[in-house]
Amino acid sequence: MRKSCIISIFFFLILNSYLPSSQLLAADFSSDAEEDLLFANIDSVYTASKHEQKITEAPARVSIVTAEEIHRYGYPTLADILGSLPGFYVSYDRNYSYIGVRGFGLPGDYNTRLLLLVDGHRVNDNIFDSMYSDRAFIVDVALIERVEVVRGPSSSLYGSNAFFGVVNVITKKGRDLNGAEVSGAAGSRESHQGRLSYGKRLQNGLEFLVSGTFYESDGDDNLYYKEFDTPETNSGVAEDADDDKATNLFAKIAFADFTLNALYVEREKGIPTAPWGSEFNTSDTRSWDDRWYLDLNYQHLYDSGIEVNGRLFYDRYIYEGDYIFDYGPPPDIVTNKDSDIGEWWGAEVHLSRNFFKTHHFTIGGEFRDSLKQEQQNYDRYGLWLDSNPDINSWGLFIQDNWNILANLIFNMGLRHDDYDSSGSSTNPRAALIYSPFKKSTFKLLYGRAFRAPNAYELFYHDGYSTAKPNPELDAETIESFEFIWEQRVTENIRGSASVYRNEIDDLISYNQDPSDGLYFFDNLGNAQATGAEVSMEGKWQNGWLTALSYTYQHAKDKDTGARLVNSPRHMIKTNLLVPLFDEMLQGGLEVKYESGRKTVDDRNTARNYITNVSLASSNIVPGMTLSATVFNLFDDGYDYPGSEEHTQNMIKQDGRTFWFEATYLY
Amino acid sequence: MSHSKYHLWSRVIVFCLLLMALASPAFAANKTQTVVILTNHNTEAHQQLSSFFEAHLRNRYPALEIAQYLLDDDTKKNNTTFREIRQRNPAIILALGSSAIRSGLEAFPGTPLVASMVINEESFTLSNQATGVLLKLPAQTHFLWLKRFLPSVKNVGVLYDPNENSTWIQEAEEAARLNGLKLVAITVESPQNLPQALKAISRSTEVLIGIPDTTVYSRNTVKMVLLSTFRNRIPFVGLSQSWVKAGALYSLDWDYGDIGTQCGAIAGQILAGTPPSTIPPQIPKSQPRFSINMKTARHMNLDIDSSLVAGASSIYE
Structure with a gap:
């Protein structure tokens, strides 16, 4: 293992043994006498902000990343945030970032097996069911208050896409800024970003936050791919083809029990990898993703104890892709265009209430009506695909959280969903959470989830030149078993260990039909993933924060026994945040190790070690925060597997880059 | 016995009796x-x-x-x-x-x-x-100090169990009205109700005053309350100095x-x-003391009057 990795792990262990084991005593209510409320020693909120009750009582393994950590580590995108978590890993194909979870990250899967919520609003679109975690993500990470990640099947509460987990991004409120904030950033490869935000909570209770961000980057303007190393294709060098540009707009207005969210993102990306056999070394092959939505949310706690949560939403998604092909010989350069428009609206309502002081009961339902699911493929020779199915869905669910004893909780949930495309699915979940000792919690979890095939998987083709549809697709299902042990080691250090087994049936994957050479989606067999995760994290009131995790994951095709593509067997991650110079400066260190990943052609990428360092300051100049981050400090060369659409089986990733940001709050 | 001896003995006896009568309080006091x-x-x-x-x-x-x-x-x-x-x-x-x-x-x-x-x-x-x-702190005392610490606040939240604090809430509603404040009192009948109640507090109030209530504030709920108010930037008036040390904005305490x-x-x-x-039960006669958590104040983007900072019995940074 690389020295840098060993040194950082060693450093973590030494640090945790030298740091004071407790700077604050735990809450010590020695009896239930009322006056003990006044005299008990209580855990400070400054050490407890990650270690909240929510994590230990949740019927799942939950991770939380706070705004403070996002700032101090300098995470630029949601993919970087998720990639820091145990059990998660990222792939990037120079167009989109993809998130792998617990050994499962099929190349080219548009993150369809993770449900992404922003303030509870489902963000996965109605064409690709995709969850964007790169610059196409709809929220600027500077506006994120925290990210809550719930691992495991959650269809019993959320329906389709909550296959491997749910990522809920909670955004900031007007009160979090209480003024205007201006931010400017610059980095490697001619990258620039500007943001202007304003937020306020008025005396009459009206609260709002508005923000706009613009980002652009030239990317790597000299990308070499040996698969294209011929004189005709510029000796394998794609020049000026990796640019990236994004604009985010955000508005949140809240008054009394109502909150209106309006979010928008448009992103344009150059694609240098020549996917689908398109022409190499052209900056004209590119994609555009536009996504926006309006969401009106109502939340009220009635005197009867019933909490009502209702939502009305309207969403729109536009994807355009230009792919430059040579239809010759003789040379006939043609722009083949994908043009997709998704438009949908819907409503959901949840009601929850406590009964008999030990049951917290929730029922709810939602529906989604697709107004448009248009997919078109055309070029100057014709319109090859013009599909507009109308896949609507509805779901009903029920959940009970039963406090059997003070230290024993049983959580059970059941949801029934109906999709026009693939029929209905009913999915249960059960969790037993037991805390035999004050500092220990054990969880035994079972859950089932499903993922309905989306419009793209069902109906996409390009005139049968490279791809064909498969309207007979069935939903894929997952059954999961997990055991978790969470332990408070000292007052400042918390550990957890979990083992899991996921059984996936009717897996939808992208394959090439040997009979006609066309690509299509099919329910091709079953997969199994087993694994274990061990992690420790410590937080101290003086600002020190450390974390160390090890993940073992083994994902395989159940029928053939073959290891799944793009699934690292081992991952080690370590994080360290250190206050420097009287807390005016904070240093951050992140080291990630991954073993190799299998590629589509049965080879393996090399293992990689990525070290990121950051420096952040607050109030050196009052109101100003500065941060500087170096990614891949040791310039480690590494690759991620390509997907079926790529000629390259391995796609080279970025070397050392830096990012510098200054923010001023008025 | 001759007449003179009788008189002598009677005088001695009276003198002794007098001495005993006078000495008895002292005797009693000396016990x-x-x-x-x-x-x-x-x-x-x-x-x-x-x-x-x-x-x-x-x-x-x-x-x-x-x-x-x-x-x-x-x-x-x-x-x-x-x-x-x-x-x-x-x-x-x-x-x-x-x-x-x-x-x-x-x-x-x-x-x-x-x-x-x-x-x-x-x-x-x-x-x-x-x-x-x-x-015990009367509601009027709470609101007078609240107006000193947070003069612009109008909507004041309180979480309470009706079985424990209905009387205090009635008193508080009247005191709030007299002080130009709006009291948002949310019932919490069991700790399971607390998460929704805290969400309602974050939506509809500008400050949460903690009152002694074993349903709302207990070993199982203290962290949840502190974290929720901290995360949602709702200043929390703690129950005592130890709560301020843990992250509440300020508390009124006693000498x-x-x-x-x-x-x-x-x-x-x-x-x-x-x-x-x-002798009826009393409440403390002296003015309450107070402590402030300045780190929390900064997190909440609050400017605390310098006279309050100077007068605090404890400041936590």
């Missing part, structure tokens, strides 16, 4: 009285209260014997303690904390008891032998020395012959 302090906690606040109580009584009754006992979780040890106390035959018991009060009333039913370090008078008002000083003196004054009245049942 050592004992006051017992019974407590179930040994915090700095308890110690401060005890020492000021003792100082006040010694000033007036220098010959008074004062003994302090710390109750144990072990019933056997406590029984031994009670036997020892009985042998002392105390004139008064000062009981600090609800379990000390309960033990004092059960083990020494005939002995006058001065109670303190409790919030609720119900722990002792059923007994004719008890009175005391409660750790436990003054309370000890106040308890000493009550004990003095009882020693002078006033029945405890005629």
